[in-house]
Amino acid sequence: MISVTFPDGASRQFAPGISGLDIAKSISPSLANRSIAMSVDGVLTDLADPILRDAKIEFLTREDPRALELIRHDCAHVLAEAVQALYPGTQVTIGPVIENGFYYDFFRNEPFTPEDFAGIEGKMREIIARDRPFTKEVWSREEAKRIFRDKGEAFKVELIDAIPPDQEIKIYRQGDWFDLCRGPHMTSTGKVGNAFKLMKAAGAYWRGDSRNPMLSRIYGTAWVNGKDLEAYLKQIEEAERRDHRRLARDMDLFHFQEEAPGAVFWHPKGWTLFQTLIGYMRRRQTAAGYLEVNAPQILDRALWEQSGHWQNYHANMFITQTEDDRIFALKPMNCPGHVQIFKHGLKSYRDLPAKIAEFGAVHRYEPSGALHGLMRVRAFTQDDAHVFVTEQQIRAESIKVNDLILSIYEDFGFHDIVVKLATRPDRRVGSEELWDNAEAALASILDQVRQRAGGRVKTAVNPGEGTFYGPKLEYVLRDAIGRDWQCGTLQLDFNMPGRLGAFYIDEHSNKVTPVMLHRAMLGSLERFTGILLEHYAGNLPLWLSPVQVTVCTITQEADDYAREVMAAARAQGLRVVGDLSNEKINYKVREHSLAKVPVLFVVGKKEAAQRTVSIRRLGSPEQKAAALEEALAALVEEVMPPDARRAE
RNA sequence: GCCGCGGUAGCUCAGCUGGUAGAGCAACGCAUUCGUAAUGCGUGGGUCGGGGGUUCGAGUCCCUCUCGCGGCACCA
Missing domain, CATH: 3.30.930.10 (Bira Bifunctional Protein; Domain 2)
Structure with a gap:
C-alpha cells in the first residue's frame, strides 16, 4: 500500500498504481467531477496518472490559478486540431503556453491571416463542445517516428529525435486527433471553455533560428471565464492608449x-x-x-x-x-x-x-x-x-x-x-x-x-x-x-x-x-x-513636463492679466504657455487636457480684478482659486527635480 | 533581414466587383466674449507613399522599391 497525503494534512492508504481520478472518486464524486488535473508532490500531472509511491496529492479545479496554464495549453491543442481539420496538409510543430495565452506554429505554404480566425475559432468551439477526453499514450520512439512520418509531419519527427533517450515519447489524444506532447492536460477538451480568442498571426522561424524555414504562428489568449478575458482585452486597450507614438x-x-x-x-x-x-x-x-x-x-x-x-x-x-x-x-x-x-x-x-x-x-x-x-x-x-x-x-x-x-x-x-x-x-x-x-x-x-x-x-x-x-x-x-x-x-x-x-x-x-x-x-x-x-501614460511628473502651466483666458478682457501671469511664471523658471485664443473655456480645457498639460491657470475678469488664478490639475475636474503669488510659489516648490529637492 | 498586413487632406478614416476622390476633426475667414473636456456659419486644402506594367480608362489589378504596423530573428 502507498500513503497519499492531502492538502489538509490527512492521509489515506491506496493500492500502488491507483489513478488520481480513482482517488478523487473515493473521496467524493463531485470532487472527481470538478477536478481537471492534480499536483503530485508539487508537480502538475494528468488526473488519470497512476500514483506509484507515497505522495502529497492535491486536486485542481478549473478555477485553481495553476489550472490557467493547462487551459491555455489545451486550447493550443484544440487550435491545432481545428487548423488541421480546416486546412489539410498543414503540419503542426509546437504550441506552448506564454504570458497571457499561447501560440501554435504551423507549417503551411500559405501563411494564416487574421481573416482565417473566425473560421478556426468556430471549429475550435465545435471541438470543445464535443468534449472528448484527453488520453495519454506512451509510444516507442520508432513507432512514433513512423506514424508521424506517415502523416507527413516532418517537424514532429525532428522533435522526437530531439527528445533525450531517457525520456518517454508521450502522445495525447483528443478524439481522433493526437499530438506529441509532454503534457499534462486536463481531462477533456470541454474544460477549455469559451473564454478564448485568437489574437494575431505572425511569422516565426522553426526553432527560433533565422536559417530555418518560416512557420506561420497563430497567437491566442485563453482565460478561466469571460470576465477575465474581457479584463485582459481592456488591458490591451489601455496599453494602446499609453503607446508613446500616440502620446507623441x-x-x-x-x-x-x-x-x-x-x-x-x-x-x-x-x-x-x-x-x-x-x-x-x-x-x-x-x-x-x-x-x-x-x-x-x-x-x-x-x-x-x-x-x-x-x-x-x-x-x-x-x-x-x-x-x-x-x-x-x-x-x-x-x-x-x-x-x-x-x-x-x-x-x-x-x-x-x-x-x-x-x-x-x-x-x-x-x-x-x-x-x-x-x-x-x-x-x-x-x-x-x-x-x-x-x-x-x-x-x-x-x-x-x-x-x-x-x-x-x-x-x-x-x-x-x-x-x-x-x-x-x-x-x-x-x-x-x-x-x-x-x-x-x-x-x-x-x-x-x-x-x-x-x-x-x-x-x-x-x-x-x-x-x-x-x-x-x-x-x-x-x-x-x-x-x-x-x-x-x-x-x-x-x-x-x-x-x-x-x-x-x-x-x-x-x-x-x-x-x-x-x-x-x-x-x-x-x-x-x-x-x-x-x-506615466503621458501624465509626466511636473519636473519633467515640457509645458508645466498653460494660462487660459475666458474672455479677451483678461488677456493683459494673462500675459502678466505668464511673465511672472516665466520669471520664476516655470515652463508656461498661454492660450489667449478666441475659444470657449470648455474647448481650451479639453485641448490642453488632451495635450497632457499638468496645470491650467484659468483667468477671467474676476481673477484679473482680484489678481488670482483658478487652478485646474490634469485628471481632476476640481477648481481651486489662489492668489497669483501663492500659486506660483507652490508650483515652484513642486516642479523641483528630485535631486534638487533632496539638496534643500 | 524574414512572414503577414498596411500607406487616400495636418490628424482619424470611408471609397463594393477598375469609370479620373469623400466625411469628421484640425487650419483659415467671419460672427460670438462665453466660467472649467468640442460655439455657429463659411472657405481653402489631395500628382491617393515612389517607380514601372496591364487596360480605352488604375486610388482600385500586377511587379518593384520605400516607409510604417504586428510578430520572428537581431539588439555591441
Whole structure:
C-alpha cells in the first residue's frame, strides 16, 4: 500500500498504481467531477496518472490559478486540431503556453491571416463542445517516428529525435486527433471553455533560428471565464492608449519620417523633455565624480578594427567614404573614443578610477524589422560612461555605479528592479581565463547588490547574453503596467583597454592595463523617454513636463492679466504657455487636457480684478482659486527635480 | 533581414466587383466674449507613399522599391 497525503494534512492508504481520478472518486464524486488535473508532490500531472509511491496529492479545479496554464495549453491543442481539420496538409510543430495565452506554429505554404480566425475559432468551439477526453499514450520512439512520418509531419519527427533517450515519447489524444506532447492536460477538451480568442498571426522561424524555414504562428489568449478575458482585452486597450507614438502626437513631442528611418525629429516640447532628462542625469553623475567629454562622431575604420567592432558589427555600422577613399564609420559605441581620451597623456595609478562620461550620440544600422518608435532607433543618445580602474577597484566602483543607477530609477518612479548577470556569449574575444575572472567578479558583485538592496531588488542570471568583450549586469525595470525594460548596464571589460593600448603607471613604475567598466544608466535616452511616457501614460511628473502651466483666458478682457501671469511664471523658471485664443473655456480645457498639460491657470475678469488664478490639475475636474503669488510659489516648490529637492 | 498586413487632406478614416476622390476633426475667414473636456456659419486644402506594367480608362489589378504596423530573428 502507498500513503497519499492531502492538502489538509490527512492521509489515506491506496493500492500502488491507483489513478488520481480513482482517488478523487473515493473521496467524493463531485470532487472527481470538478477536478481537471492534480499536483503530485508539487508537480502538475494528468488526473488519470497512476500514483506509484507515497505522495502529497492535491486536486485542481478549473478555477485553481495553476489550472490557467493547462487551459491555455489545451486550447493550443484544440487550435491545432481545428487548423488541421480546416486546412489539410498543414503540419503542426509546437504550441506552448506564454504570458497571457499561447501560440501554435504551423507549417503551411500559405501563411494564416487574421481573416482565417473566425473560421478556426468556430471549429475550435465545435471541438470543445464535443468534449472528448484527453488520453495519454506512451509510444516507442520508432513507432512514433513512423506514424508521424506517415502523416507527413516532418517537424514532429525532428522533435522526437530531439527528445533525450531517457525520456518517454508521450502522445495525447483528443478524439481522433493526437499530438506529441509532454503534457499534462486536463481531462477533456470541454474544460477549455469559451473564454478564448485568437489574437494575431505572425511569422516565426522553426526553432527560433533565422536559417530555418518560416512557420506561420497563430497567437491566442485563453482565460478561466469571460470576465477575465474581457479584463485582459481592456488591458490591451489601455496599453494602446499609453503607446508613446500616440502620446507623441497628442503632446506634440516628436515625429519620424521616411527620409530618416529610425531617427527622431524632436519638436520643441519633446526636446525640452529630452534636455530635462539630460540635465538631471548630468547633475547626478557630476555629483558622483564623473567628468563629461565629447568624442568624435566619425572615426577611421582602423580604430574600429582595433577595437573589434568592425569584425563583430560591421554589418550594423553606418560607413562613410570620403573623396580620398578613406573609410570612416559613424560611432556605434562611445568606448573607443573614451579610451583615446584616457590614453591622451600618461596616466598614473593616482588618476584611477577615471570616470569619463558622455551623452554620446551613436548610430547603429539596426535591422529594418527591429525599428519601433523611440524604443528601437538607429540614431540615439546613451548616457554612457567608462570607468577606468585597477583590478582592486573593480568591486568598490561597481557598487558605486549600482547605487547610482538604483537611486536614479527611484527618482523616475520605478521601484521594481531586477539585476541580471549576463555571462559569456558564443562570439567573444579574450581568453577563457579572463572570462572566468570577469564572471566570477561580477557574480560576487551581484551578490553584494542583492544584499545591499535588502530584498528591494531581485537578481537573476542571463546565460550567454554578455557582450563580446565582457560579462555584464543588466538593470531591468518594471513599468506601471507590468512590462519589463532593460535599461542600465554595467559591463566588466578586461579586453578593450588592452586591445586599444591603454595603460597606466602603477606604484612600481610598471605599465599596467586598466580594467574598464562600461556603464549606462538609462541606456538609450530616446528609448527611456518612450518608457517614461508609457509608464506615466503621458501624465509626466511636473519636473519633467515640457509645458508645466498653460494660462487660459475666458474672455479677451483678461488677456493683459494673462500675459502678466505668464511673465511672472516665466520669471520664476516655470515652463508656461498661454492660450489667449478666441475659444470657449470648455474647448481650451479639453485641448490642453488632451495635450497632457499638468496645470491650467484659468483667468477671467474676476481673477484679473482680484489678481488670482483658478487652478485646474490634469485628471481632476476640481477648481481651486489662489492668489497669483501663492500659486506660483507652490508650483515652484513642486516642479523641483528630485535631486534638487533632496539638496534643500 | 524574414512572414503577414498596411500607406487616400495636418490628424482619424470611408471609397463594393477598375469609370479620373469623400466625411469628421484640425487650419483659415467671419460672427460670438462665453466660467472649467468640442460655439455657429463659411472657405481653402489631395500628382491617393515612389517607380514601372496591364487596360480605352488604375486610388482600385500586377511587379518593384520605400516607409510604417504586428510578430520572428537581431539588439555591441
